[in-house]
Amino acid sequence: MAFNGAPEIINGRLSMFGFVAALGAELSSGESVLRQITEAPTGIICSGLLLIIGSLVPVFMRSKQQSVGPFTPSAEMINGRAAMIGFAALLAVEVVWGTALFAA
Template sequence: MRRTPRCIPGRLAISRAASQNEVVEAQAPTEPTVFYGGNSYTESEWAAAVRSGRIADAQPVASSSERNVPDIGEIMAFSGPAPERINGRLAMLGFVAAVAAELVSGKGVLSQWAQEPTLITVTFVLFAAGSLAPLFNNADKGQSLGPFTPAAELINGRAAMIGFAALIGIEALKGSALF
């Protein structure tokens, strides 16, 4: 079986079977090419090889469009799955952390932020990234775990957003920590 050289269409290449002095003009492939096991196949040759059993363990690799992998625009769209989920999770984290730190230190949310902005920002970024990762892998199926359901998470997230905004508003009007 004579092997054809792998090359960029329109460029000159030296065939492995050709002698050192013979130069072969590469032809542009007419079909997409599949590279497997050191060989190259056209789509029709690949399908025939898989059907015949010569390539028994081969599993065609789906492209990102065939796997239906969402892009960042779809995930972060106004009606997408990420904005309310991430904001709700961050509000739940922020509200609980702010109230707990306020009870311990007696300082308001804004003074807590002023004292340690880096740690708070890094924590929020990590939580947001942790919320996005399953969405990019299509792994977030909205499954329930006992009382922890997607609907309960949205309700708790909305309540935490309102609570956190109210906490900041009350502290701003009062001029000191709430507790």
């Protein structure tokens, strides 16, 4: 569980999932991320927990990360880091503007 290991992979996967889900929900409903979280916390928490558990299973089974075509461990790490920055930027913009980024 080093810095460049399971915690960063889990945070990256959660950020990728959260960023895409937040943008999709914003585009379809026009609601900000913070409003989405307050309206449906159970679904968000359950989805996050399932993602965390699914990410920890290979760690506990001590399986090796494998590449499948363009899906490499380093590409996942880079995409996860970009999603963390993107999700933080999305939250910051919405807090400053006081409304959803893609308000209908």
